[in-house]
Every structure is written in C-alpha cells, then in structure tokens.
Amino acid sequence: MRNLHVRGQLDRVFTATTALSIVLLTLVLVAILGPMVYRGSSAVFFQGTVEFRKMQKNLFGRGNEQALNAEVAETDQLRRQVYQMIDGFKKGVDVEALSEQVREIYRQFGQELRDKNVPTGQYTKLRELTRRIRDKLETAFHSQDINEIKRAVAEVLKEADNPHLKGTSAEKFFALARQFLQAAGQIDLSKHQEYAAAVQEVEGILFHSDSLPGLLGPRPGEPPAPLTMLRYGATRWDQAQVLLDRFLWVDQWVQEKPGEPLVLKRRPRAELFPESLRPLFAYVEQNADKMLHPRRTIYWQFLIDDNINSHYFGGIGPEILGTMLITVVGMLFVIPLGIISAAYLVECASDGWTMRIIRMGINTLAGVPSIVFGLFGLAFFVLFLFPALGFEPKPCILAASMTLAVLTLPVMIRASEEAIRSVPASYKEGSLALGASRFHTFVAVTFPAALPGILTGVILSLSRIAGETAPILFTGAVSLGAVPHSVFDPTRTLSYGSYDMAVGDRLAMMVPHNQYGMVVTLVLLILILNGAAIVLRTRVFKKLRGH
Amino acid sequence: MNDSNAAFTLAPAADSPRPLALTPGQDLRGYLSALLGRAVLFFITFSSVLAVLLILVFVVIRSVGFLSGSSIVEFLASQNWRPTAEPPVFGALAIIVGSLYVSFAALVFAVPLGILAAVFLSDIVSWKVRNVVKPIVEILAAIPSVAYGFFAVLVLAPWLQKQFGFSTGTNALNASLILAIMALPTIISVAEDSISALGRELREASYSCGATRLETIVRVVIPAAHSGIIAAVVLGMMRAIGETMVVWMASGNAPQIPHPWWDLAQSVRTLTATIAGEMGEAPETSLHRGALFAMGVLLLLMTLGMNLVSEYFLARAKKAGGRT
Secondary structure, eight states, rough: OOHHHHHHHHHHHHHHHHHHHHHHHHHEEEHHHHHHHHHHHHHTTEEEEEHHHHHHIIIIIOOOOOHHHHHHHHHHHHHHHHHHHHHHHHHHOHHHHHHHHHHHHHHHHHHHHHHOOHHHHHHHHHHHHHHHHHHHHHHHHHOOOOHHHHHHHHHHHHGGGGGGTTTTTTTHHHHHHHHHHHHHHHOGGGHHHHHHHHHHHHHHHHHOOSSSSSOOOTTTTTOOOOSGGGGGOOOOOOHHHHHHHHHEEEEEEOOOOOTTEEEEEEEEEEGGGGGGGGHHHHHHHHHHHHHHHHHHHHHHOGGTTTTEETTTOOOOOOHHHHHHHHHHHHHHHHHHHHHHHIIIIIIHHHHHHHHHHHHHHHHHHHHSSSHHHHHHHIIIIIIIIIHHHTOSSSHHHHHHHHHHHHHHHHHHHHHHHHHHHTTHHHHHHHHHHTTTOHOOOOOIIIHHHHHHHHHHHHHHHHHHHHHOOGTTTTTTBSSSSSOOTTTTSSSSOHHHHHHHSSSSSSHHHHHHHHHHHHHHHHHHHHHHHHHHHHHHHHHHHHHHHHO | OHHHHHOOEEEEOTTTOSSSSSOOOTTTTHHHHHHHHHHHHHHHHHHHHHHHHHHHHHHHHHHHHHHHHSSSHHHHHOEEEEESSSSOOOHHHHHHHHHHHHHHHHHHHHHHHHHHHIIIIIIOHHHHHHHHHHHHHHHHHHHHHHHHHHHIIIIIHHHHHHHHHOOOOSHHHHHHHHHHHHHHHHHHHHHHHHHTTOOOOHHHHHHHTTOHHIIIIIIIIHTTTTTHHHHHHHHHHHHHHHOHHHHHHHBBBBOOOOOOOTTTSSOOOOOHHHHHTTTSSTTTTSSSHHHHHHHHHHHHHHHHHHHHHHHHHHHHHHHHHHHH
C-alpha cells in the first residue's frame, strides 16, 4: 500500500490532466477559428479608400456620383504633385523616352514644313538644321559627362533665336533641352540606367506595373489597362499601407563583413535616388491618407457580388449560390430516402439477417472515404448513369448533389432513426388503440412528434453537404466559370473555392481578406447550421424528458 | 387457424372501409397492398446497401483495366510513382506508406488526448458541465475539412517553418496534427459512450475498496471499457486515413517514405491526395486513371476492414456494457 498522500496527489494531477485536455481542445478551436473569423470579417468590414468607391461606381454602379466626383477632384489635386515630381525627375534620366520625344518633334516639324509648302531649298536647309539639333540632343541625353552635356545643350540653344524656328513645333526642342539640363545638373549621370530602373519600380508601386495594381492607380489620361484590377489603386487602407511600406522601404541583400553570408537589410527607398526626388517620398508618406481618403466601409455586397480578376475584387456571390444549389438538390434526394429508411428500420424491423445487412450497409457507407465517393460519383453518375439516361456525361450540379446525397445518407438515417425511436411508445399505442392503421399512426402521430428530431438530422446533413469538398472535385465543382443556369451545369462552391484560394497563385495571396472571407463564410454557415441543430436537439430532449 | 381468427374478428365499423384484422383470405387486396407497401419501403431502405454495392462495383470496374494490365506486385511493392513517364511506372508503396504514416502519427497525438477528454466528460465533470463542454467537441467535428486544410496551409505551415526551421511547413507533422484534431471528436465520443456505458456499480465497487479516482479509472474502468476504446481508435484511424483535403493541402505531396522513419518534418503523400490531385490530369480510359481507381479500391478495402474491426469491438463493448 502506497502512501495515502502520494495517491491523493497523483489523483489530483490526473484530474488536472484530463481537464487540461479539454482546455487544449478549446485552445485549438480558438486558435483555428479566432484568426480565421477576424481576418475573414475584414472582407466585409474595412477602411475603404476613394479607389474602392471609384471601383464600386464603375463596376457595380453603386454610390453617389456627385460626392464621388468631389472626392476624386480633391484627391487628384494632391496627387498631381506626385505626377509632377516623377515627370520632372524622369526628364533627366529616362534616356530612351527623351530620345523618342526628340525624334517625334523632328518628325512633327518636317510634317509642318511640308504642310506649309516651304520651298525645296529652305526645306532641305531647315531639315538639315533640325536633324543636327536632334542628334546633338541625343548625344547629350546619352552622355555621362556634364560638361559635354552643357556644351551640346548650349549649341542647341544657340538656334533658339532662329527666326525660321520661332513659333513652330521646333521650339519644343529648346524647352526639352532646358529641362534636361536642369535635371541633369542634379543627378549622378553615371547612374542613369540605375535611376531609370528605380524610377520605373517606383512607378510600378505608385501607379501599377504590368501585372500588379499600385497605390494610387493609373495616372489620368493613361489608356485603360486590359486587366480590371490594374485600373484602380489600393481599394483598402490595409492594402495601401502594405504598398506604402514597399514604396518607402527596400529590402536588400548586403554583405556587412567580407566572408560572412549576406544579410537582408531594410533601407529607405529614398536612398536609391538623388536629392532631387527625395521629397517625393516624404510627400507621399505624409499625404497618403489625404490622397486615398480611407473611410470605414461595410461591404455586405461581398456576399452577392461576383468576383473580378480571380477574386482580386468583388465577392463570393456565385460560390454561395452554387453551394446552396448543390445543398438543396442534394437534400431533395436525401430527406425522403433518409426518413423512409429510418421509419422502416424502426417500425417494420424484425431482428433478422436482412436488418443486420442493412445496418451494416449504413455503417459501411458512413465509413467510406469522401474521395472514394468522388470516384464513385464520377464512375457511376457522370460516366454511367447520365449517358444511360441520355444526358451529357459531364460533371454538373446534379451529379455532385447525388454523390453528396449518398455520402450524407447515413447521417440522415441515424438522426431520423434516433428521433423516431425516442417518440414515447404511449403515443403510438394510443393511436393504434383508436383503430388507426400502422401507416396512419406513423403519418399522423409518430412523424409529427419526431419532426423536431428529424429536423436536427436534416440540418446536420445540410451542413455536411455544404462543407464537403473531395466528393465534388470530379463531379461538379469548378474554380472559375459562369453562374450555372440549370442543374446540368457545373458550379463554383464555397468549399472548392476555399481550397482553390488557399493553394492559389500569388494573386490570391495578395488578397488575404478575400481568401479568409470565403472560408469564413463557409465555416460560419456550417457552424450556424450545427448550432441550430444542437439547440433544437436540447429542446427536444428536454421536452421528451418532461413527459 | 383461419376459423379461430375469424371468430375473434370484430364486425367492421359503419364507416370503416375494411375489417381491422386481416388474413389473406379475408381481404386479399388490402393484404397485398400492405405487402407491396412494405416491399417498396424495404427497397428504399435497402438503397444504403445498394449504394455500398454500387460503390464497390463501379470503383472496382474502373480499376480492372489497370489491375489486369499491369502487375499488382509493382503497384504494391515499388516506390516509383511516375504515371506520366514513358513507359509509366505505377509503384504506390511510398504513397500507401504515406497514408498509413500520417494516420498513425495522428493517432499518436489524438489517442491519449482523446481518452483523457473522454474520461473527463464521463467521470469527472457533472452532467451540466458536460453539456457545456460537449459542443466544443461537436464544433471541432463540424468544421469542414477544407477549412482545416486552409488553416494548415496558411497559418500552421508558415508558423511551423518559422518556429522549428523546417525546410517546408507542409509536411507530415502538419498533416498529422490537423488529422489528429479531426479524429479527436470521433475518438472522444465513441470512447466516452463506452466508458459511461459501464454503469455505476463497477466504479462504486472500486471506490468502496478504497481506490482513488485515478486508480479506479486506470485499473478498472479503462480495462473494462477496452473494447469500446479500441473501436474508438479504429474509427479515428478510419477518419484519418480517408481524409482528403487536409492531407492534400498540408502534407507536401512528395511520394517518398520518410527517412529516418521518425522524421515528421519530411513531406509525404497519401492515397487520397494522389487521387484528388491527379484525377483531373489523367485522361479517361488511361492506365493512370485505372491506377487512381485502384488506389480507391485499396482505400475502400482498408476502410471496410477497419469498419468490420470496429463493429466487432463495438459489439463486444455492448455485450460487456449489458453484462454489468
């Protein structure tokens, strides 16, 4: 016999451990649902910027046009300075663009001369002169020596007073030359190309790049980008802050000491540029909120809107619709089958071998892996039954619903059976004693009394159908596609959409609110259904105990 | 027989269409329609069994082409899974091992926790507290698997990678942790049912001998409920081995046997994930598709086997519960 004290202690430790297991489970639940719900709710509740309101107005026709226009005017006012700063800087560095501009002026001037019917001799002379100016400027643009640039520009500017060039498009040469000289004086010319690349990156972050949207959206007057998502800036303040951070800071791999591995360092992006452009960074940082006007937004239309550009904008309307369609069609099959099976098992069951086989069938069905249901749905419904009935053998809502109906049949049967069994025998006996037939007794007495319990089963089956993904992978779910018109079309669903967005491309990772929004909608839908089932069951239980 | 029955038959009430007590001779139509109704109901009820048979038949039929055309030995013994190579190699050993590997790893996490929680619910807390705690387990069971997979990929994987310095966060550890969470509700509810079904007498006898609660549970209750607990573990295993979305998203999908065997940080691939991932790319009537259906057959056989085992133990647990 061990010491009583030790035994008591051990007992207490054991009790604490068992309690801890439940605490751990609760923590796991909170760790899974907490961040999911928090981040998912930001799909609906967030700080929307003026870009969001522009997008809503243009794509969905929502919002007050006048207020929006006023807001746009206000923000554009502040944005103009950004455009000017960048343009001014580019005058000094963007060599190719400048050369192109000069060539354009040259062509334009030639056209002008031809239009004016200038005599051939003078035409040749002036063409000769402007070609010289053009070549001089191009050398200046490509030069890395400030003295050479000054010399070349000075030679060009000598022609500024040429009466033949006055009042023609050739005057643009001189304006350009002066701007360039001024800009070139402020930067390190040996870094031309570096600056050009850096300013291009900045433009990508501020306006938009070929594939990613920027902070402020495209500049006014720019031809609309082919991708809708590139036509708007940061629509959400959280997105804007990420972009702002990328705009202000740059991550670089640097070697601090020779021989040591490279380390990732964060340094201000402004340091990549000469003094002349540095004010831009301070300006954007200070005025970002005034240029974007973040405002608290409730985007409940997330639940009805279709998505745009693979979920970059918009909501999950078609996914919700698809899930509902599949669920409703599936329930049409599973409710009658389940209730009749349960009724038969309770009312007509003798304990013979047929019953044992049926029970085993139900248990086995409950244990079949969900992906095998997918294989079955594909092999039986899609590839066998549909062609046999004359339908097109392709995945569709009907096939998915029927597959899910088979999958959830055991849930429905078990819940209904339990409900029917728990109806007190006195009800039934009373009815039978009054002379009602067994069928009539079931329809008029047992079934109504069992209805709340059966409803619990219905709700549980509903939530099971809505949440399953694997069985519909091959039988009716698609990640992108039109909204279904009939049950013979495949559909998007919340469950498959959640999978698709979780493992999706870079674009999906850029919109975590939509990723989480999708999965949270699914989880909340299912938890609400299950909560309803639990409440219903408790009430039924209380009622039946009360009798 | 007929005569004696007739003697007790009451005269039909005025508004009743037919007599209440029936023999075929007295009311052939009524008797037949009742029989027919019963047959229809029976057939509808039988649809569950029919579904199981259809599943078996159709999944097997689709795999016959593969199983007859290439060697089953290669399928079960080779580790080379190269379905798109020329000529293709279908060796599923690494994938089968992967399925078993993550499921067993999940059980290692889930079984102790599940039994503790079951004991907590059945023996330690009051009925009222139990009714508050039980929904937690039910919510864990209700969360759809794709949401667990979502959590595994986007939350758990980066966290594991950062915290433990793994080369990838989607690995056997990630998958088995999530599978453990998913198997827990099954294990808890089945184990709790069998533990609480034992009745008070057994426990009271133990307490009256002077045993503490710990001693009662470990020496008396759990041994007495061992059938039900084994059934719970088998059912949990079934849940884990048949799960698709989580392992597809979280296991890394590398068809390899972890080496060394205890290294959970390596990526593995499971049968379910292979079917889910490759079915879309496998052309109809190809060997590849046949091989995937053969995997389905394998899964089906495994779960059918486990189902039989669990039913055996559940039946034993019922008997044991009834005896005490």
